[in-house]
Structure formats: C-alpha cells, structure tokens
Amino acid sequence: MTVEEIKAAYSMRDIVGRYGFQPNRAGFICCPFHGGDREPSLKVYDRDFHCHACGAHGDIFDFIRMMDNISFKEAFMSLGGEYRKPTFSSRMAVYQAQKQRAMRLKxxxxxxxxxxxxxxxxxxxxxxxxxxxxxxxxxxxxxxxxxxxxxxxxxxxxxxxxx
Structure with a gap:
C-alpha cells in the first residue's frame, strides 16, 4: 500500500485507539507527548492531531513515530506499507520536478x-x-x-x- 492508500484506510481515531486512548465528545485526549495535563489538550481530527499545550501535531505516521520513537519508514511498514525500490523513471520524474521548481523560482x-x-x-x-x-x-x-x-x-x- 502507498502512503495515500494507508491514509485513506486509517483515520486518526483508529490510530489513537490502537494505543488505548478514547477521545471525549469534543475529540480531545490527554497528550502522551508531555506531562502535567489536568484537562485533555490533544485534539484528534479526522486525518491529523494537534496538541494545544505542547504544540505537537502531525498525521497518523507522525503519531506512531512519536509514540514508538521509530522512523517514518518503520511507521509506514507497521501500517502495511510496501517499500518499492526506486526505478529510473521515478528518479527521473523527481529530477524533472526539481528542475521545473528551480526554473519557476528563477x-x-x-x-x-x-x-x-x-x-x-x-x-x-x-x-x-x-x-x-x-x-x-x-x-x-x-x-x-x-x-x-x-x-x-x-x-x-x-x-x-x-x-
């Protein structure tokens, strides 16, 4: 599965639920990334999250990375992602996109x-x-x-x- 397919398959609530958090009616949980919360401060949206106390934010991959202290690749693989070795055409597409961006900036x-x-x-x-x-x-x-x-x-x- 690609990153887009994984994001379409899992909502942020699904990922938060994997770690035992249950958002309240307003969609808040106590932030696991800092201590001292008396009230829940991490807002769980449909596709991402944001903590209004410590400023932590991101998507499902960022939440897993921060919770398990792992790399993006490991978080990607844990959600069923498949790593494909880059081909010549994919590298060429990246190169052309970078070249076009440089030309637009110039x-x-x-x-x-x-x-x-x-x-x-x-x-x-x-x-x-x-x-x-x-x-x-x-x-x-x-x-x-x-x-x-x-x-x-x-x-x-x-x-x-x-x-």
Whole structure:
C-alpha cells in the first residue's frame, strides 16, 4: 500500500485507539507527548492531531513515530506499507520536478527584479518632472517615459491577475 492508500484506510481515531486512548465528545485526549495535563489538550481530527499545550501535531505516521520513537519508514511498514525500490523513471520524474521548481523560482526572481527596476524608473522620472519646467523638452521626455513605465507596470499587474 502507498502512503495515500494507508491514509485513506486509517483515520486518526483508529490510530489513537490502537494505543488505548478514547477521545471525549469534543475529540480531545490527554497528550502522551508531555506531562502535567489536568484537562485533555490533544485534539484528534479526522486525518491529523494537534496538541494545544505542547504544540505537537502531525498525521497518523507522525503519531506512531512519536509514540514508538521509530522512523517514518518503520511507521509506514507497521501500517502495511510496501517499500518499492526506486526505478529510473521515478528518479527521473523527481529530477524533472526539481528542475521545473528551480526554473519557476528563477523566473519569479527575475520578475521581482524587473518590477523593482520599473518602480525605480517611475520614481526617477517623477523626480525629474517635478524639477523641470512644465512642458519643456525635459519635462515632455520624462512625461512620455513615465507613461511608458506606468503602462509596463499595468501590463505586469494584468499578467499577474490572469494567472
């Protein structure tokens, strides 16, 4: 079974029940990961858990790992998981996903740089317009350049809205 199949087969209440805990009507149990609880503080949800006192949280695998002090692989195997040796195609898929993520991050960084440069140009053109005489040659050049940069900024924002 895969991780998704195991998560579909077992609810968090099933796993908590394996360890002898019975959630109250509100879905709380005394947290086994810290001591000193007068009232139950660990909330058991359908697919995960969260302790409002010590901050412990996770899914069914995390609960088993923390209770038995074992690795994820051992928790996975204890719930009927099957380990399959990675194949070339699975490794290639992971590599391609990492490469695509790196390309998206690089494109996002390039876009941030472009926006930063555009904002800097807008402020420079506005400053020159304020210092020059209205309708002079310098003022007109700055006005036209400013209009262009504002147009570029609107186009960049329009692309962002479409995504």
């Amino acid at each position: 494109a996002a960084e390039k876009e941030r740089e472009r926006r930063s440069l555009n904002n800097m140009l807008i402020s420079v053109y506005r400053a020159y317009m304020e210092r020059s005489e209205p309708l002079s040659e310098v003022w007109c050049d700055c006005y036209n350049a400013l209009q262009y940069q504002l147009y570029v900024q609107a186009e960049l924002s329009g692309l962002e809205a479409r995504w």
